[in-house]
Amino acid sequence: MNRRFNRGTVTILTLSFMTLARSAYAQSPNLFATFGQATPEKSFTFTPSAGGASFGLSSAIPVNFQYQTTNGLGPVGINIPALLTLSSVNQGSLITEGGFLIQPLQNIEMRFTSLSAPSNAGDLLRLSLTTGNLITRPGSQTASLTGTESPTGGSVVNFASDYLDFSVPLQNKNFSISLTSVEPRIADGGNGFLAPFTATGTGNFGSSPLPPPKNQIPEPGTLALVALGGLLFTRRRKHAA
């Protein structure tokens, strides 16, 4: 077989593959979606009860949701009115460490559904985590709910969406929600859980790489490179023939 043909073909195919690979596989996690409450209601609620505790929203609340990456719904960064639901339960008891109160949570489920045209019922984002942490300080009126997928085990984070493709391999999946206007102020409930409180929330979601949009069209630069490789491959075959 012609060695020049082989080396050239391999080079072209390798360059094409590397371009496609680089466009899909960055190592550093980045932001793909954000949300903020659209009203000041203290809808996030921590509720201890006999033998357990829950943290979430008693009913869906209106939020402003934005994709911060190319998506299958519309332009990046536009404000999408949405409804948010959230539920979780405690995983074990309250932990006290270094002046902080940490309430481990499990079975964290979040869902953002679009309220705006053209899709009034699309799932913008669904999130489920096996474990996360509610971190705060005694006497504070703020807290944070966070979760990170650990490569060594621990929390498992799953994302799903009607407009982003989470079927591709993703790493470093994470989210973080800040809570303010905590009322009453944070306290150890004395029963193994935080004392009950309500709060307002806003948050971010990320992964590496950024999830591609569903029904993605490759970038023009990538398409051009692959087409060039194909043309050169065809010319070489004709010369060889």
Place this chain on the structure above:
Amino acid sequence: MNPLFKTTLVGLMLIATSSLGHAQTITFANFTQKYSGTPPVAPKVFEFVNTGNAATTGFTTTTLVNFTFLVNPSNPSIPVGTPIDANLTITSLVDGFSTGNFVPSQKLKSVQISFTGTGALAGQNLLTVFASTGVLSGSKGSATANLEETDNGSTQIVQYSSSFLDFSTSNQQNYSISLNNIDSPGLVHDGNFPSGYLASFQANASGQFASNAAFIPEPSTFALLSLGALGLLRRRRK
């Protein structure tokens, strides 16, 4: 009691009560980060910079964000509950060394957060925060962290100012900024125990701000008051 008179009285009481400041804090504004460039990526510009020197170590950012008023601003052309573009800058210094094992934390001081308007609101002060202290913390090794502070009930640590909101009646304030997408190894100490700081990192962020200030009453309150006053006037004329 005449129902219309009662309505007016209730409205007046609400106005009077609100002028004294709310008992509870209300989250009056939030922000989320914006993407930039092609392909669109939200830059990780929220940075903790560890130089090893307390004078030059701290939390900082300069970036464009979505800023949302959740209460009525004094300028009726500014939407409530819908994001507007804003330029955000944050600066701070460290206050002591980092501590904690399961929850690494870093006390900050002189935290300054500034949102200025763009377009028709260019250069105007949407919100400025000055907090004498702040706490940057999170789960060890996590890709997430939180920057926050709360007034302790007796000393005002967090102070707000704005061209569009009146904070003169407030005495309870708090803020919280959530950070995520911190690169490996995540939120950790720099290893220089006991005199080190958090290791440098870059992140994305969103956040919220709360106060018990007496903000402009909700439109429904004004409607209640107006209805009561109109009804009273009609009855007196009859």
